[in-house]
Amino acid sequence: MKEIDSWIGKIHCGDCVEVMKSFPEHSIDAVITDVPYNLGEHTSGLIKFKNRENMNKANVDEWNKGFEPLAFLPEIKRVLKSTGNIFIYCSHRQFGSYLDWLQENFDKTFFGVWHKTNPVPQVRKVAFLSSCELWVSAWNNHHKWNFGKQNDMHNFIECGICQGRERKAHTGQKPLKAMHKLIEVSTDENDIILDPFVGTGTTCVAAKELGRKWIGIEISLEYCQIASARLENCEIVRHATYKPVEATMETKREPQKGACGYAGNCSYKDSDGNCTYTHDCKEKRK
Numbered sequence: 454m455k456e457i458d459s460w461i462g463k464i465h466c467g468d469c470v471e472v473m474k475s476f477p478e479h480s481i482d483a484v485i486t487d488v489p490y491n492l493g494e495h496t497s498g499l500i501k502f503k504n505r506e507n508m509n510k511a512n513v514d515e516w517n518k519g520f521e522p523l524a525f526l527p528e529i530k531r532v533l534k535s536t537g538n539i540f541i542y543c544s545h546r547q548f549g550s551y552l553d554w555l556q557e558n559f560d561k562t563f564f565g566v567w568h569k570t571n572p573v574p575q576v577r578k579v580a581f582l583s584s585c586e587l588w589v590s591a592w593n594n595h596h597k598w599n600f601g602k603q604n605d606m607h608n609f610i611e612c613g614i615c616q617g618r619e620r621k622a623h624t625g626q627k628p629l630k631a632m633h634k635l636i637e638v639s640t641d642e643n644d645i646i647l648d649p650f651v652g653t654g655t656t657c658v659a660a661k662e663l664g665r666k667w668i669g670i671e672i673s674l675e676y677c678q679i680a681s682a683r684l685e686n687c688e689i690v691r692h693a694t695y696k697p698v699e700a701t702m703e704t705k706r707e708p709q710k711g712a713c714g715y716a717g718n719c720s721y722k723d724s725d726g727n728c729t730y731t732h733d734c735k736e737k738r739k
Contacts, residue, residue, distance in 0.1 A: 467692030654680025
C-alpha cells in the first residue's frame, strides 16, 4: 500500500472504490464531492441553455444512470481521519439514503443548501424552479471547525450556476464558490482533500486555490483530461479500473435529414433527428 503522499496532486482515472482500496487508513482530512444524481432515471423534456449545450432524457451522460449511492461510503470511512469530515452534494431523492448511512457511522450529521441564483427557467410554470441543491455532512466529535463570525456558520451557500469561461463539458459541474466555503470552514492549509467523483476538477481547483493538498478520482478519461488542464496539466494516473470503452460524455449525432431534406437544426425534429412536421415545412431549404 502506497504512502498517501504519492497520491497527492494527481487525477486518478478509475473506479473510486477500487482506487481507494490502495489508500492508507485514516490518511484523508476531508472528502468533498458531488456524486452522480441518477438524473437519467427522471429527466424528461428538452432543457435549453444559453451558454452550454441543450440537455434532455436522450442525451444525459452515462455516468448519471444506474449509480449505486452508498457503494463508496465504507471506503470513505476507512481512509478518513478521525478528525476529518465529509460533504456530499446529492439529489433530494438520494439525500435520505446518505443521511441514514452517515448517522449510523459518524457522531454528527448535518445538511446544507446551495441556492442557485440563476436556475433554469420553468417556462410552462408547472412546477417549482430547481433553484436549490442539497449537501449532507458528517464528522466525529474530534473534528475542528474554522468558523469565525456567526454568518460563517450558515448552512446556506448562494451563487449562480457555472457560466462562461468557468463552464466546462460536465453537465453537473458545480461553481468554485460552492466548494470554497466548505473547504474553508472544515480544513486548514496543507490538509488533504479527496474528491472521488472529481468530474472536471472543481473541488481540486478550489482546494489548490486555498492552499490545500488534493486528490481527484474520476472514471472518465475525457473528464480527467479536462480536470488536468484546469489544474495546469497535472499528472493523470490510469488505474486498472479505467474502462476506455465506456465514454462518459455525450456522443454527438450526425445531422439527419428530415422529410424536407434539411439536415440543420430544426424545431420540428425530435431528439433522434427525425422530422415530426406533417404539413408543408416552414423551414424547408432548397
